[in-house]
Amino acid sequence: MDKQELWEDLMFEIASTNIIKFDNREDKVFLGVGNKSAKLMFIGDDPNLYENGEGEMKKESSGEFFIKLCELVGLNFKNIYLTNFIKCNAKLSEMNSSEIDFYKDILQMEIALVNPTVIIPLGKDVFNILNESDDRIEDIRGNSFEWHGNIKLIPIHAPSYLIKNDDKQKGGPRWLTWQDLKMIKGEL
Numbered sequence: 001m002d003k004q005e006l007w008e009d010l011m012f013e014i015a016s017t018n019i020i021k022f023d024n025r026e027d028k029v030f031l032g033v034g035n036k037s038a039k040l041m042f043i044g045d046d047p048n049l050y051e052n053g054e055g056e057m058k059k060e061s062s063g064e065f066f067i068k069l070c071e072l073v074g075l076n077f078k079n080i081y082l083t084n085f086i087k088c089n090a091k092l093s094e095m096n097s098s099e100i101d102f103y104k105d106i107l108q109m110e111i112a113l114v115n116p117t118v119i120i121p122l123g124k125d126v127f128n129i130l131n132e133s134d135d136r137i138e139d140i141r142g143n144s145f146e147w148h149g150n151i152k153l154i155p156i157h158a159p160s161y162l163i164k165n166d167d168k169q170k171g172g173p174r175w176l177t178w179q180d181l182k183m184i185k186g187e188l
Helices: 003-015 062-073 095-116 124-130 159-164 173-187
Strands: 040-044 080-084 120-121
Touching: 003 095, 040 062, 040 095, 040 124, 062 080, 062 159, 062 173, 080 095, 095 124, 120 124, 120 173, 159 173
Parallel strands: 040 080, 040 120
Antiparallel strands: none
């Protein structure tokens, strides 16, 4: 089975479950966007990171903001893979434990297909699910953690948090994220 068939099987697995709740017929199931062989993978928990599987960004969304921030630091979107923990238009805070376990399994399959060397959890919730911990973002952001298969986890602030908190002062969340992204670029 080639890699494209594995991606299609993964989409079928997601679409065929009854765990995903749709509000209307226009809701879609989607995986991430970007380079499916990227060494750098970002994982968020915000349904506004991207609009669909084609990578289209909603105007003034957290995804559009985040991609611009990455490009400013020199991380080209063509060289990264961006995905969301939840594979439909829902929020992580709305999920129960069996739903979270389902999405974690799907995410692990997605990670195996991309095979990155560095994963950037966007916010503490994604990091804590992947690392099975209960850490505060202030204690973990910008640090490198060894994960399965010699993959590094480097958590940073979630783009949605940065939009709400636009403190650009030295030591503020946006400044710290800027420093983190420069460090991540250096890791590659």
